[in-house]
Amino acid sequence: MRSNPGDRTFTVEERDLMRGPTTPLAELIESFRVNNEARLSPRTLLGYVQVLRAFDLTLGGLRLADLTVETVNRYVADKMRTHPPAARLAAATLRALASWLLASGITPSTDGRHVLAGVRIPRVDRERSPFTDREYELILRTLTTASHRTRARDRAAVLTLLATGLRLNELREIRIPDVHIERPLERSYLVVRGESSKSGRDREVRLDPIAATAMYNYIRDWRQNIHPDGVVFLTEAGKPFTYSGFQKYLGRIGDRLERAGVREFMAHRCRHFWATATHRAGSTETDLAQEGGWRNGSPVIHRYTKHRPFAELQRKPTALSYLARQRAG
Secondary structure, eight states: OOOOGGGSOOOHHHHHHHOOTTSBHHHHHHHHHHHTTTTSOHHHHHHHHHHHHHHHHHTTSOBGGGOOHHHHHHHHHHHHTTOHHHHHHHHHHHHHHHHHHHHTTSSOOBTTBOTTTTOOOOOOOOOOOOOOHHHHHHHHHHHHHOOOTTHHHHHHHHHHHHHHOOOHHHHHTOBGGGEEOOSSGGGOEEEEOGGGSTTOSOEEEEOOHHHHHHHHHHIIIIITTSSTTSBSOBOTTSOBOOHHHHHHHHHHHHHHHHHTTOOSOOHHHHHHHHHHHHHHTTOOHHHHHHHHTOOTTOTHHHHHOOOOOHHHHHTSOOHHHHHHHHHHO
């Protein structure tokens, strides 16, 4: 005699097999999250889930039957008009969900392909230019002269991004014990924890004196007696930022900088600026990989290290003059 389904609790895999066209997409997204916790890093999985939930919320609460090529392509096309990188991410993430649905037996195969195999992942020019020297000066001037109530926190956050090239989430999760302000200030550094980083490993990053000073002042004046072992950057309510909340916070700073003449301020552009400036200062690609959290020799580094200005090259010795100095020296 077969047991009544109400007599026991079904596993996630068994519940998946029972799902059909009317299953809410929100339920499938949650199942996707649970089933991929062991396979994906927490940061990557959170990003996937945020994109999927935004898709479901924007279109008003979908069901499995609504997950079609036509629906997704329209959604991606709409996002391309306002934010092309987000459109590309949405297309790739929804295809990943469809691939998982097929592998889990929730959706049938069509010629061995998942239901969103026809979704186009748009090509996006991901090339970002670093801030120019003039834009950097404008950023410094704006941060120095601003009378905004969060001035100390803004200076610490922006200058640390420019000085270290940290990714957005790495900066968000920096904790007070990870900040090492040394004497002389040139010896100051941060410890980036692997669990907050895309690289998945701990690393140390030099903290420029100007950023070290801003970080020290912010912690001393605003953070010393609030969660002394917690994250450095808190909301005005004294709570840690969520990932999306930190994005919005930096976006507000970007709005103020745009009014001052600096367009498209974002954490990743700060990373381009840091890599390019560090390269100009003489660091090798191995040095950049170590501090930037890349694999040594990764081709990604070349996207971040733009060429030196020609006027700067003219002040450096040419190949033959360098060799002549070596022979004479």
